[in-house]
Amino acid sequence: MRSQRYFAAAAAFCLALLAGCGGETGSTAERSVQEGKSLQSRTIVDMADEADTLQKLAEQADWIAKIQVESLSTVESDTAHTQIVPKVLETYKGSYDGQTLDISGGILPYAETKAYQSTDHHESGDETALFYACWSENYVPQEGDVLLFFGDTQNSANTYYELYSYQGMFLLEDGSYTNQALRTGTHKLADDLQKLQGAAAADIPETFTRTENGFRYTFENWGTQTVAVPEQSMEDAIKTYLGEAL
Numbered sequence: 459m460r461s462q463r464y465f466a467a468a469a470a471f472c473l474a475l476l477a478g479c480g481g482e483t484g485s486t487a488e489r490s491v492q493e494g495k496s497l498q499s500r501t502i503v504d505m506a507d508e509a510d511t512l513q514k515l516a517e518q519a520d521w522i523a524k525i526q527v528e529s530l531s532t533v534e535s536d537t538a539h540t541q542i543v544p545k546v547l548e549t550y551k552g553s554y555d556g557q558t559l560d561i562s563g564g565i566l567p568y569a570e571t572k573a574y575q576s577t578d579h580h581e582s583g584d585e586t587a588l589f590y591a592c593w594s595e596n597y598v599p600q601e602g603d604v605l606l607f608f609g610d611t612q613n614s615a616n617t618y619y620e621l622y623s624y625q626g627m628f629l630l631e632d633g634s635y636t637n638q639a640l641r642t643g644t645h646k647l648a649d650d651l652q653k654l655q656g657a658a659a660a661d662i663p664e665t666f667t668r669t670e671n672g673f674r675y676t677f678e679n680w681g682t683q684t685v686a687v688p689e690q691s692m693e694d695a696i697k698t699y700l701g702e703a704l
Contacts, residue, residue, distance in 0.1 A: 494673030495583035497568055498590035500680060501537070508622045510646035512654070512692075513699040519621050521552030521609035522696060524630070525559070527599050532564030534571055538591035540564035540598060547604070550696050559607060561620040561627055563593030565668060565677075588668065588675045594624040595681040596639040600668075604630040606692065634686040638662050642683050651685045654695055660686035 509515035516522060525544035532540045542559040568574050568587035590598070599605060608626030609618030620626040625647060628635035640648040642659050651657055662681045667674055 491669060491672060491674045494670075494675045495568075495587035496590065496675045496677055497587055498592055498677055500592045501563075501594065503562075503594045503623055505622055508647070509625055511650040512647065512695055513702075515608055515621065515625060515647065516551070516696050516699045518610075519551060519608040519626065520611045521554065521557075521607075521618050522550040522700075523552075523554065523607055523609075524548040524550075524693075525605055525607055527601050527603045527605065529601060530599060532566040532591075532598075534566065534591075537562060537593070538564045538566060542599060544605075544607070550693070551700055552609070557609075557614075557616055557618045559609065559620070560617050561593075561596065561599075562623055563591050563596055563598060565590050565598050586671070586673060588670065588673075590677045592680065594639045595641070595679065596624045596627070597629055597637070599627075599629070606630065606635055628687075628692070630689060634660075634688050635692045636660060636684050636686050638679065638681050638684050640684055641681050642685060648685050651687050654687050655691045656688040657685055657691065659683050 509518060523544075524547045525542075526547055527542055528545050529543045530540055532538055540561050540563065542561070544554075544559055546554050566589055568589040569585055571589050573589075574580070574584065606628040607618070608621040610621045610626070611617075612619050624639040625637065628637045639645075640651070642648050642652070652659070661683055662679050665676050665678055667676050669675070
């Protein structure tokens with residue numbers, strides 16, 4: 459198990475208002491959905507130790523599995539954390555005994571945040587606003603997503619934490635795995651992933667949306683480009699690295 463020490467870069471936190479409450483828009487089927495007020499913060503993390511290759515990521519993980527998100531919730535302590543109840547589809551390393559998966563960052567009602575609760579001054583839409591705590595530009599999963607997860611016990615019997623804070627979670631979409639926090643030309647792990655068969659640079663959408671309680675919320679992605687690795691190439695590489703480590 460590994461210590462996940464990190465340093466949050468100074469001036470890396472900002473709060474942005476992306477959309478105020480608006481009128482009904484879209485097709486007839488969508489007119490019951492209003493544009494909700496979206497707030498977000500951004501924290502960039504410099505890890506004291508992290509993986510510069512997929513092989514190191516695989517070797518350092520306590521548990522590696524392909525999972526589907528059955529349910530999830532975001533809670534705020536010192537920072538926001540998203541906790542996932544998974545359905546394990548395939549295990550590559552370690553074992554699973556009902557642990558919750560924990561990733562940094564997440565999306566939660568603004569009214570449940572410390573920022574909202576610490577002030578008596580609220581603006582129109584605050585009570586229904588969603589707050590996005592962006593952690594190193596990592597993707598926030600949704601129910602039904604299929605993920606490749608690298609877990610770290612951190613001395614906990616009940617939780618697997620995302621390894622190296624933001625490196626240990628990949629979204630499977632359109633036959634490829636991506637991790638939005640790994641940017642090409644910036645992260646050594648991203649450069650290493652590009653060596654895998656079929657891997658290629660992939661653009662990150664400028665925005666993404668979430669719909670809850672009759673409101674559609676639009677959030678900004680700060681990253682520009684990451685790496686997409688074909689599902690089979692990623693899984694074959696992990697099996698090879700783990701076989702070499704035995």
